[in-house]
Amino acid sequence: MIEYSGQPHYLVAVDCIVFGFDGEHLKILLVKRGLEPEINKWSLMGGFVGADESPDDAANRVLKKMTGLEGVYLEQMQIYGEPKRDPIERTLSVGYFALIDIHKYEAQLNDDYEAEWFLINERPKLIFDHNQMVADARKKLRYKAALHPILFEMLPKKFTIPQLHILFEEVNDTKIDTRNFSRKITSTGLLIKLAEKDRTGSKKGAFYFKLDKKKYAANAQAFLNLMPNLKV
Amino acid sequence: MIEYSGQPHYLVAVDCIVFGFDGEHLKILLVKRGLEPEINKWSLMGGFVGADESPDDAANRVLKKMTGLEGVYLEQMQIYGEPKRDPIERTLSVGYFALIDIHKYEAQLNDDYEAEWFLINERPKLIFDHNQMVADARKKLRYKAALHPILFEMLPKKFTIPQLHILFEEVNDTKIDTRNFSRKITSTGLLIKLAEKDRTGSKKGAFYFKLDKKKYAANAQAFLNLMPNLKV
DNA sequence: TTATTAATTGTCAAAACGACAATTAATAAT
């Protein structure tokens, strides 16, 4: 029997930065850690990679268990593997960021942990290197969203341009001209205008749009230049 | 003593896709694997992550050992973690892609393995999921190079626009108009024109350029739109 | 009926893009 003799073995975990949007601000979903060390401290949603699953599988499993959602947008970010990052035992963690429709989230599915949404800028200190993970995830979200139409993943099926506009501003932490934004976003050809209007936000009301799934699938990997002044 | 009881432990490795450019074509550096299983089959440069190093450290160590180079451009790609990807024992591998100046590479530093450059399109079949890794790396290289000035990393300190031009065409597998290319690349402001000319390629000779290190450092993370027809 | 408010459509000058032509600086051939 061949084997890799003498090499050290490690625990491998996944940690998910779960982003949501409440209509005004970007939020992340945190949990109170259920095991020692650092029990009851706020942390990212995570778990160990089981023997019969890939890290991607593990991340999906964790998300399903903690949010009740399946098939959410999930993207591998990077691996965190400093030898001392976990004080108990060497554990490498694969960081993922997830985008979910905050309204689909089912609160408190499980008694094993407490989960709570925090404004991205008002989150508590997290355990280990999770603070760094959140910072990295935010950066990557911004980067990705500037080029690819992924922010839709945080909105309901039907959404308005103004909603999308606020979300873009929130993610990029900048002001975007309303008029140019709506022209640019509609010119992607990814949106289908619906007859119905959302009247909660204004007197005139804003038309609902939905994604053109077909075009979305085809263009998900395409470059779109969705942010103004992207170039140097 | 706290511990994470009952969780499985795995081997963690790194694998590097090393890209080089010989002036005409994109190449990758492969090695004949030195251990069972699949001994003497071609594979990527890799190694296990040691107890006192991060995956990034490990990748740099492997590269140093096998190419003699330090401080090369190295970027984490993704983790490969299918349970059965290594037939002997579960091993997760962090994939990296590296860009090196092929002329700096010192051949056969070590007798423990054989290393050889292959044209990217004429490479042999590789072990395990290494073929997939190469495909992913190529895609990522193309993606990254379209937006960030990283291809310089594969050229000597002094290089000409035509050299850079061929490299861009090679990476993107497309023809780019010579005239528009040279205007676009110089307009980035990242290049410093030297007095000297390279006369090997033509009668007129092409001016050498070097990188403006300062501007390069400042703009490395900036978007540059270096490829024509990038948008949909 | 009018004021108000937010959504939407319009305008326009400047910049970027990309297809293509002309010029230039050298060497090789006559």
Added chain:
DNA sequence: ATTATTAATTGTCGTTTTGACAATTAATAA
């Protein structure tokens, strides 16, 4: 010495994209 040749470089120009800003529209509230 002159000319042909070759590849590098600089130019041209109509089209498209960008982004700053104004005007209009569709509703509700006063």
